[in-house]
Amino acid sequence: MSVSVSPADRLVLLNPGPVNVHEEVREAIAAPDSCHREPEAAALINRVRQKAARIGGGDEEYTSVLLAGSGTAALEAVFSSVVPADGRILILDNGHYGERLYRIVSVHEVPHRRLEFGWTNPIDPAEVDRVLAEDPSITHVGLVHHETSTGQINPLREIGEVVARHGRQLAVDAISSLGSERLDVRADHIDWLVGTANKNLEGLPGVSFVVAPRHRLDALENVPARTFYLDLYGHYISQDRKNAPLFTPALQVITSFEKALDLALTEGTAARGARYRALAERVRAGLTERGARFLLPPGHRANSVTNVHLPEGITYDELHDGLKAEGYVVYSTQEQLAGVFRVANMGQLTEADIDGFLAAFDRVVAKLTEVAA
Structure with a gap:
């Protein structure tokens, strides 16, 4: 998949607020x-x-x-x-x-x-x-x-x-x-x-x-x-x-x-909700293809945040820091949910931002897995 890299001066905020703004x-x-x-x-x-x-x-x-x-x-x-x-x-x-x-x-x-x-x-x-x-x-x-x-x-x-x-x-x-x-x-x-x-x-x-x-x-x-x-x-x-x-x-x-x-x-709440939902579905489909496990079943999830179990053998700090170096910020969960991280799709995000995140996720996971081996 060919994905353009995010500009170095723009972090793609995949945390549940603050968000990338207009x-x-x-x-x-x-x-x-x-x-x-x-x-x-x-x-x-x-x-x-x-x-x-x-x-x-x-x-x-x-x-x-x-x-x-x-x-x-x-x-x-x-x-x-x-x-x-x-x-x-x-x-x-x-x-x-x-x-x-x-x-x-x-x-x-x-x-x-x-x-x-x-x-x-x-x-x-x-x-x-x-x-x-x-x-x-x-x-x-x-x-x-x-x-x-x-x-x-x-x-x-x-x-x-x-x-x-x-x-x-x-x-x-x-x-x-x-x-x-x-x-x-x-x-x-x-x-x-x-x-x-x-x-x-x-x-x-x-x-x-x-x-x-x-x-x-x-x-x-x-x-x-x-x-x-x-x-x-x-x-x-x-x-x-x-x-x-x-x-x-x-x-x-x-x-x-x-x-x-x-x-x-x-824009209207319904239209913004549809925009967010489409981005969330893109995140979830991409992570599903990569074998990710989700915290909640589909019918319980909001349209702006996805909680995901960390890949086997990778800590949150390792994943976060690797993704941030690539220009993407994900979010931790509270200590009651150790082993889970959050990917939000609030704000002025595009399909290219989501695709870029998934590509960066692949690179980071591959690198961390290689180091662990």
């Missing part, structure tokens, strides 16, 4: 220096808030709150802010990021219950239904839509229907799904949606956000704050009512994110 997104980061208390900054923030709400399917009844920080900042803002003192949240956990939700509520001493399904197992809506029926103290449910530690896509719509039927609120970590997987805040009964710029929305790191109905955000006035910097209600009131950020935002990153949102809204 040139217009990269250029937008060079916006002029500006003051965050000026009207033009407020106008920028309000435009981006509106577009972020739209990407999740929100209409005029929804808005978003921007936060300077990675997706975990927005997660912590939600999971520390939305549960009242007399409430309780059910954390659905089937991987590293479900465990992260549990750790966040534990740190903030939010009353909670943890329902573990085990890594690589999908979350069972029937079990969620059973727990909610037996435990009226639960007021909120926390779910990771795409559990990137395993590549598992969880049944969001079915769980949303269960939670809504019981009259509870649903908070969703959509950090690795929003923009490419099927998701709609209304149809999926999502009360609190957490997203970030630098994954499927193909922006740069440094800004995250929360999408919610306005009435849910307004109701936070009666929930005592558990944190200072990440107080979701404080950020909402400042951005929405005072027309100014609560603290200093990353304006250049937000400017770049607006361009990424424009591109995402123009």
Whole structure:
């Protein structure tokens, strides 16, 4: 197979964020220096808030709150802010990021219950239904839509229907799904949606956000704050009512994110999902031809991440370093999945990028196998 080598100044990022971005997104980061208390900054923030709400399917009844920080900042803002003192949240956990939700509520001493399904197992809506029926103290449910530690896509719509039927609120970590997987805040009964710029929305790191109905955000006035910097209600009131950020935002990153949102809204989630799916299928077909074993069966996999067992006799560090020298960056998994690595296909990638990776994989594996022999 004849494959062109990637330019030396471009790493092909096959990690699940940050991603290779569109040139217009990269250029937008060079916006002029500006003051965050000026009207033009407020106008920028309000435009981006509106577009972020739209990407999740929100209409005029929804808005978003921007936060300077990675997706975990927005997660912590939600999971520390939305549960009242007399409430309780059910954390659905089937991987590293479900465990992260549990750790966040534990740190903030939010009353909670943890329902573990085990890594690589999908979350069972029937079990969620059973727990909610037996435990009226639960007021909120926390779910990771795409559990990137395993590549598992969880049944969001079915769980949303269960939670809504019981009259509870649903908070969703959509950090690795929003923009490419099927998701709609209304149809999926999502009360609190957490997203970030630098994954499927193909922006740069440094800004995250929360999408919610306005009435849910307004109701936070009666929930005592558990944190200072990440107080979701404080950020909402400042951005929405005072027309100014609560603290200093990353304006250049937000400017770049607006361009990424424009591109995402123009392409559409369905089209981006189809683009990602085609690239994922190319990765999986190529690795299957090479005898690779996958962590999950096909029906459980998201369209943007593939978890693969390492070739026999090769360590992750050896594979990673060899591929990086060729211009391709793959990703490790958590220690619970030793012997597995991740290949993501988020961002501005092409079929040539995937073919180049597969060719580099062949060269690296052949070299490492030869050395071991």
